[in-house]
Amino acid sequence: MEEDLAFLDNASAAYEDIEVNGAPCAPLPFDRPKTGNAERVDAPVYNPVTHDVLEVSNIIYERHADGRPPDRAYWVGRKLKKCIFGVVKECTILRFRNDMNAPWEVTAQKAAVKIMSWQKIRDLRHIEDPQKEVAAMQYISKSGGHPHVMGVLDVLQDDEYLLLFMPFCSSGDLFGFVQQAGRFPEPMARYWFKQILEGLSHLQRMGVCHRDMSLENILVDEYRTSVVIDLGMCLRVPYDDDGKVTDVSAGTLRRLIGPLIPCGKPNYISPEIFKSEGPFDGFAIDLWAAGVILFIMLVGLPPWEFAGEEDPRYRMVARGGLERMLESWNRTVSALATDLLQKMLREDPRQRLSLCEVKDHPWVLGDDSNAGSFGAPSNEGWRG
Incomplete structure (x- = not known):
C-alpha cells in the first residue's frame, strides 16, 4: 500500500513539486550485471510430439558450479538481426529431462538471445555499454517483471561472448504496424497507447527513465501485447532523502537530473533534452516521447524532425497550433485526441501532463473494444 502511494505521488507530481525537492543531481548507477557460466554443447533432443530424437548443435545452458542440473537450455537458431555488439538470434527453449540417451526435450516456448562479443x-x-543495459533489465525484472516491459530470462557469459536471453516477440515492432496501416483508427491507437502507459507505469514504479521511447522500441507478440524494449540509454532516477540522494525504494519524491548529452531518436527527443542547457525530469521526457508515439499512430507522420525553434512545425505546436497544423495536413483527429496531444507536447515541462493526468484523460478512458485485429507487418523490419 505504501509503495502504491509513493508511486502515485510521483506519477502525479508536477514539475514544480520536483523542482523544489532538492538540487538536481546525477542519475544513480545500476549494479553490475549478474551472469552465469555458459556451456555450449551438441546433444540429442527428444521431440514429445513426434517422439523422435534428433542430434542438435548449438545448445546453450548455465553450468552451475555445484554440479546441479540446469533448469533449461536454449537451442540457438536463425538470425533475427545484427546489433552493434553482435547479433540477435531466435531460440527454442529446451527442458532438462535427465535421460542419458536424450537429455533435452523440445518445448513450444521461444526466446531471443542477444549474442555480444566481449x-x-x-x-x-x-559509444554504448551493453552491460549497463543488461543490468537495467535485471533491475526492472527483479520484482517479477511486467508484461509490457522486456525482461530477462538468463544472462550467461563465456570467454568470447555475453549472452542475454529474453522473451521472444514474434510480430515485429509497432512502427511496422503503423507503416502497414498508414495510421491507426482511434480505438486501435488507444488500445496500444494504454499498453505503452502501463509499461511506463512499471518503469516509474522502479524509478527508471527509459530515455529512448519510440515506436521502433516497442515490440509486439502474437497475443497482441506490446513490450517496451531497448534499455541501453535508460537512467536510474534519483530520489530525495531529507536532502540527500536515495533511490525509489525510499518511497519519497524524485529529483531533477542535471544536464546530459542528448540521446535518442531526433523525432522523439523533448525540447529540454534537445537544448541540454538545464536539469530535466526523467519521467517528463518519457511522457513527451509517448506523446510523439501517439501522434504518429493517429496521424501517420512524425510531428517534426526535431523539437527545436528551427523546425517550423515544432514552433507551431509549441505555440498551441497543433489543431491548425493537422487541419493544414488534412488529417482528421478527434477533439479529445487533439486536446491530449497538445497537453502532452507542451514545450514547458511545467505545463505538461503527468502520467496520472494522461491515464485519466477522457480520450484514454474511451472505448477500445473496436480496435480491430491485424497481422504482423509484411516487412518485419526489426528482424533485419
Missing part, C-alpha cells in the same frame, strides 16, 4: 564491448564502450 572484444566489441571493450572496443565500443565509449
Whole structure:
C-alpha cells in the first residue's frame, strides 16, 4: 500500500513539486550485471510430439558450479538481426529431462538471445555499454517483471561472448504496424497507447527513465501485447532523502537530473533534452516521447524532425497550433485526441501532463473494444 502511494505521488507530481525537492543531481548507477557460466554443447533432443530424437548443435545452458542440473537450455537458431555488439538470434527453449540417451526435450516456448562479443564491448564502450543495459533489465525484472516491459530470462557469459536471453516477440515492432496501416483508427491507437502507459507505469514504479521511447522500441507478440524494449540509454532516477540522494525504494519524491548529452531518436527527443542547457525530469521526457508515439499512430507522420525553434512545425505546436497544423495536413483527429496531444507536447515541462493526468484523460478512458485485429507487418523490419 505504501509503495502504491509513493508511486502515485510521483506519477502525479508536477514539475514544480520536483523542482523544489532538492538540487538536481546525477542519475544513480545500476549494479553490475549478474551472469552465469555458459556451456555450449551438441546433444540429442527428444521431440514429445513426434517422439523422435534428433542430434542438435548449438545448445546453450548455465553450468552451475555445484554440479546441479540446469533448469533449461536454449537451442540457438536463425538470425533475427545484427546489433552493434553482435547479433540477435531466435531460440527454442529446451527442458532438462535427465535421460542419458536424450537429455533435452523440445518445448513450444521461444526466446531471443542477444549474442555480444566481449572484444566489441571493450572496443565500443565509449559509444554504448551493453552491460549497463543488461543490468537495467535485471533491475526492472527483479520484482517479477511486467508484461509490457522486456525482461530477462538468463544472462550467461563465456570467454568470447555475453549472452542475454529474453522473451521472444514474434510480430515485429509497432512502427511496422503503423507503416502497414498508414495510421491507426482511434480505438486501435488507444488500445496500444494504454499498453505503452502501463509499461511506463512499471518503469516509474522502479524509478527508471527509459530515455529512448519510440515506436521502433516497442515490440509486439502474437497475443497482441506490446513490450517496451531497448534499455541501453535508460537512467536510474534519483530520489530525495531529507536532502540527500536515495533511490525509489525510499518511497519519497524524485529529483531533477542535471544536464546530459542528448540521446535518442531526433523525432522523439523533448525540447529540454534537445537544448541540454538545464536539469530535466526523467519521467517528463518519457511522457513527451509517448506523446510523439501517439501522434504518429493517429496521424501517420512524425510531428517534426526535431523539437527545436528551427523546425517550423515544432514552433507551431509549441505555440498551441497543433489543431491548425493537422487541419493544414488534412488529417482528421478527434477533439479529445487533439486536446491530449497538445497537453502532452507542451514545450514547458511545467505545463505538461503527468502520467496520472494522461491515464485519466477522457480520450484514454474511451472505448477500445473496436480496435480491430491485424497481422504482423509484411516487412518485419526489426528482424533485419
